[in-house]
Amino acid sequence: MNRIEQRLNQNISNGVKSFITYMTAGLPNYDTTKKLVKAQEEAGIDVIEIGVPFSDPIADGPVIQQASFEAIQNGATIDKTFAMMKELREENVNVPIVFMLYYNTILHYGPEEFAVQCKACGIDGLIVPDLPMEEQDELKTFLSDDTILIQLVSPVSNDRVDQILSDAKGFVYCVSSMGVTGQAADFHKEVKNYLSMIKSKSKIPVMMGFGIRDAKDVSPFISDIDGAIVGTHFIDLMRTSNYDSKVASDYVTKFKQDLNNTNK
Template sequence: MNRIDRKFAQLKEKGEKALIPFVTAGDPNLETTEKLVLAMFSAGADLMEIGVPFSDPVAEGPVIQRASSRALNSGTTLIKIFALVKKLRKKTDEPILLMLYLNSIFRFGKERFFGLCSANGVDGVIVPDMPFEERDEILGTAEKYGVISISMVAPTSHERIAMIASSAKGFLYCVSSTGVTGTRNRFTTDFDAFFGAIHRAAKVPCAVGFGISDPEQAERMASYCDGVIVGSALVKIVEREGANSVIPAADFVKSLCGAVKGVKSES
């Protein structure tokens, strides 16, 4: 069983929700990224998203755009990120996903990319600029190497929600609101309607991301689904603290876990 499936099965058995943090690989450097990932797992994170820096991250707001620039300026490459995951695998068996853009996979080569994902312990990939209808561009190769391609669904998916949710593997990434990533003070999405459509069709757990910035928002979002994804709020800590961000980031994750884990799952 893939680590992603196993983790959600374990959480369901305990009646708990998942916390899934995000960091940009190489921001401010890969050594700090390694420490951040391990510290977040120790603080209670269940799965980890590692962002692959890209020169034109169209789905990202300014916080993660700046993180990508810092990471690229520090010399971060996909090869170095695979080496990072290989090092992490000596210290943790928790699920690790890469979030990256489709062009990064194509430029690297699909076979080479997914082969190295498998060899180094990457469990899944999230490709935010890949339309659902074009998922076959990578799906066959990902499955060949045992890597889960995570589907994304947004409130603007409308009549496509059922189609996307019913075919999802691992977990379904539910985008909380329209626009790019970034912390938000309020959400305008009708979550009862959005998640109602998702739960009628999804055969896998659902996790919500984009804009969740504090424990209160995380707790509210956890009431709708099986997991909460937090990115920009953590990247802001890394931006502010740099190489000294490990402890404050872990403390923030701990506070998020306290909020999310307190929301009981339906058995």
């Protein structure tokens, strides 16, 4: 069983909601990225999404776009990001880690070689927001069970939901609003019904993302999800704290505590 599946399924068995953060690789540099990963692992984060910087991150709002731009300006590359991952695993960092990236990066690298590098570096999952279900077969052919492809659904997935969920692994990433990331809890008007529908159909954990800042943002939906994902707010927090590891650790600890207190 994949590390993501082990962690999230264990949480469900224990009645615990899961928490995932997103951060951009190489922002402000790779050494700091590593420190932030380690701080979050120690604080009890369940999964970390690491964004691979890309010049045209179409699913992301201004904050993550700027983060990606700055990381690239500072020299971030896919090969350096792979190297960072290898170092983290060699340094006994075992938290499940997902790469969030755009398909052009994979295509340019070569899907088969990309999959080989993912397995070698201990990457547990991939989120590829611009790779629709109908075009995933080639990449899936090369991925092992060690690196699973996470599926996204949205409030307008409608008739595609059953097909998307039929082959979903790890967790279902439920986009809670239309448009790009970082929309400050401006959730879709039908988000409650949508999440309830996904939860009733999904055989794997359901995670809610986009626009979340703290646990109270998801409290109205807590019975319909298995956890929450925070990206833009976490990057903002890191910027304002000058990428302070203790701030990252404290945020993870408090969010997860609040999330599970909401659940009681």
